[in-house]
Amino acid sequence: MCGIVGYIGHRKAYPILIKGLKRLEYRGYDSAGVALISDSCQLNVYKTKGKVADLETFVSQKDISGTIGIAHTRWATHGEPCSANAHPHYSSSGRFALIHNGIIENYAVLKEKLQAKGYHFNSSTDTEVLVQLIEYIQSADHIDLLTAVQLALREVIGAYAIAVMDRDNPDEIVAARKSSPLVVGIGEGEFFLASDATPIVEYTDKVVYLEDEEIAVIRRDSPLKVVNLNNVECPHKVQTVSMNLGQLEKGGYPHFMLKEIFEQPACINDCMRGRVNIEGNNVVLSAVIDYKERLLAAKRFIIVACGTSWHAGLIGKQLIETFCRIPVEVEYASEFRYRDPVIGPDDVVIAISQSGETADTLAAVELAKSRGAFIYGICNAVGSSIPRATDTGSYIHVGPEIGVASTKAFTGQVTVLAMLALTLGREKGTIDEAKFVSVVQELQHIPEKMEEVLKLNDRIAELSKIFTYAHNFIYLGRGYAYPVALEGALKLKEISYIHAEGYPAAEMKHGPIALIDAEMPVVVVATQNGLYEKVLSNIQEIKARKGRVVALVTKGDNIISRVADTVIELPAVMECLDPLITTVPLQLLAYHIAVCKGMDVDQPRNLAKSVTVE
Ligand code: F6R
Numbered sequence: 001m002c003g004i005v006g007y008i009g010h011r012k013a014y015p016i017l018i019k020g021l022k023r024l025e026y027r028g029y030d031s032a033g034v035a036l037i038s039d040s041c042q043l044n045v046y047k048t049k050g051k052v053a054d055l056e057t058f059v060s061q062k063d064i065s066g067t068i069g070i071a072h073t074r075w076a077t078h079g080e081p082c083s084a085n086a087h088p089h090y091s092s093s094g095r096f097a098l099i100h101n102g103i104i105e106n107y108a109v110l111k112e113k114l115q116a117k118g119y120h121f122n123s124s125t126d127t128e129v130l131v132q133l134i135e136y137i138q139s140a141d142h143i144d145l146l147t148a149v150q151l152a153l154r155e156v157i158g159a160y161a162i163a164v165m166d167r168d169n170p171d172e173i174v175a176a177r178k179s180s181p182l183v184v185g186i187g188e189g190e191f192f193l194a195s196d197a198t199p200i201v202e203y204t205d206k207v208v209y210l211e212d213e214e215i216a217v218i219r220r221d222s223p224l225k226v227v228n229l230n231n232v233e234c235p236h237k238v239q240t241v242s243m244n245l246g247q248l249e250k251g252g253y254p255h256f257m258l259k260e261i262f263e264q265p266a267c268i269n270d271c272m273r274g275r276v277n278i279e280g281n282n283v284v285l286s287a288v289i290d291y292k293e294r295l296l297a298a299k300r301f302i303i304v305a306c307g308t309s310w311h312a313g314l315i316g317k318q319l320i321e322t323f324c325r326i327p328v329e330v331e332y333a334s335e336f337r338y339r340d341p342v343i344g345p346d347d348v349v350i351a352i353s354q355s356g357e358t359a360d361t362l363a364a365v366e367l368a369k370s371r372g373a374f375i376y377g378i379c380n381a382v383g384s385s386i387p388r389a390t391d392t393g394s395y396i397h398v399g400p401e402i403g404v405a406s407t408k409a410f411t412g413q414v415t416v417l418a419m420l421a422l423t424l425g426r427e428k429g430t431i432d433e434a435k436f437v438s439v440v441q442e443l444q445h446i447p448e449k450m451e452e453v454l455k456l457n458d459r460i461a462e463l464s465k466i467f468t469y470a471h472n473f474i475y476l477g478r479g480y481a482y483p484v485a486l487e488g489a490l491k492l493k494e495i496s497y498i499h500a501e502g503y504p505a506a507e508m509k510h511g512p513i514a515l516i517d518a519e520m521p522v523v524v525v526a527t528q529n530g531l532y533e534k535v536l537s538n539i540q541e542i543k544a545r546k547g548r549v550v551a552l553v554t555k556g557d558n559i560i561s562r563v564a565d566t567v568i569e570l571p572a573v574m575e576c577l578d579p580l581i582t583t584v585p586l587q588l589l590a591y592h593i594a595v596c597k598g599m600d601v602d603q604p605r606n607l608a609k610s611v612t613v614e
Helices: 013-023 052-059 106-114 129-142 145-153 256-262 264-272 286-290 292-298 307-324 358-372 385-389 408-428 433-454 457-466 481-496 505-510 532-544 575-596
Strands: 001-007 031-037 043-049 067-076 096-104 158-166 169-178 183-187 191-194 206-209 215-221 223-229 300-305 328-332 347-353 372-380 392-394 471-476 499-504 521-525 548-554 566-570
Touching: 001 013, 001 096, 001 158, 001 169, 001 215, 013 031, 013 052, 013 067, 013 191, 013 505, 031 481, 043 052, 067 096, 067 158, 067 169, 096 129, 106 129, 106 145, 129 145, 129 158, 145 158, 145 169, 145 215, 169 191, 183 223, 183 521, 191 215, 206 286, 256 264, 256 575, 264 408, 286 292, 286 392, 286 408, 292 372, 292 408, 300 307, 300 358, 300 392, 307 328, 307 347, 307 408, 307 481, 307 575, 347 358, 347 408, 358 385, 372 385, 372 408, 392 408, 408 433, 408 575, 433 575, 457 566, 457 575, 471 481, 471 505, 471 532, 481 521, 481 575, 505 532, 521 532, 532 548, 548 575, 566 575
Parallel strands: 300 328, 300 347, 347 372, 372 392, 471 499, 471 521, 521 548, 548 566
Antiparallel strands: 001 067, 001 191, 031 043, 031 067, 096 158, 158 169, 169 215, 183 191, 183 206, 215 223
8 A cells, every 4th residue: 555755864865765665566556756855946746657667767857856855656545546646746836745645534625625715636636635735724824844734634534644845944854644654764864754664674774663643853964853743742762673675675586475485484483483492392472471361361352354364363263262262253354343343351352464554453453442352463564553552462573575465474374373372272271281282393394394385386387377267266175274265265366366266165065066167166175184074075066067176185195186187285284284384385376377367466456565544
């Protein structure tokens, strides 16, 4: 979703801004723009529909001088993707330029008011209203930019991360946030602004994450000033980010998604580091131990999440119910937040989010908090909004995920959920010692088994060629494999644009079986676990209707291989951890089908990495 970059210092701003926008491309966008106050104190605004590369072409031959600037990638909400709607927006007099991430809900009322005062609008965006409002307020009373921004934001209802520049004061950027992330990077006599730390880490590891309704005033060679809307100074903590540049580059892979699929063995090791002991027979999630009374007292767990993280939640439900004997509900955060749910101090809410910024998940957390529930976060992006809103939690530590389709974050989330269930189950006494040790040992072997699966990459690439014709896919699984089927289907549809549905295998006969014919590929997770025989029957039902079955089976299986059209053999894994293995070939299948179809795998159409609007 929209990306914000800003710079003020002694270097040329333009190259820093463009590089920053490229680092944020993964968030998803449809247009891009940059505003610079030039060396001759002109405000130059350049913007275009399309990619950052298109912006660079558009800007070539233009004045890109200046050591202060703001830049933006836009994911359309109000108004189609086009250069007029792209950010930065500027005020009628051309004095102020502004970039914005979020939604101004009362923009129509504000726009009407400004139009009545003679203001004209060049775009159909909510953002242009804000920059005009700032100019209107500033020019009426000839106040400074900070005061004008404070007064304007007091009139705004909605979510925002903004950065504003004043052509007549090229020494200052004013930035503010509410419900939309904004990070300030602190260098030597210079400052960086961005929606997340990825554009900043190349220059400094010192950052400040702004809190809601905080405003940062950044001036060259001056200390950072943070105030609230009433101009009261806010104490701010300078944090050190540990992200290396290699994590933000493709490292020889054609796409970030493939790199991230291949990183999974290392990521799972990172996720377990310091949590599973060296002997491989104990696991401790410190947050579970620190809050064990509260967690053990819970009558019920509710998992809230969206998309892939919701699929991880479905696996978490089975893990927690199995090992801790606590009832678990899994809710779409977007439904939960508007449902007036029955929830109170006896409940523990687990919020799962890779980005830590998903607006619906954050709102679900706030709602549950307001009803007295205890909130546990499982996130990847360190310092993001959800971990800061929760009572405690565990990071998954899989490093930045750049490909829009989530891969390593999913397996990281499942790994943390497994460690949570094991730690809590042991504290509760609901898992016996032998079972506990065997699951921990199996967990330790997951990375090497994932490596084995990744060796199937070429074979899956070959297999994918057969399926580029398909317009539909069905994915089936039972028990722990059902969420894997959902996740496999989601991966395929989001990057290849092939329609795909995941079902619990036994649900087939209640409707979807009508879809089966010789054209229909059906991917079945059929590894040798508790429901193996049942899944075998489901496969036979599909074959009887001439469906084309691709089955994920356990190595050495010679029963399903006789029935299915194609089998992908996977190492044997204990059922509760099987999703960590069976998900990987489905990620590869989706990836290679999308590549065969020539799709933009890392930035699929219409999708955003960080869904910061509801
Ligand atoms: C799918 C995908 C999305 C996200 C969803 C939630 O590949 O990436 O479905 O899982 O938007 O995002 P987070 O986990 O950041 O809350």
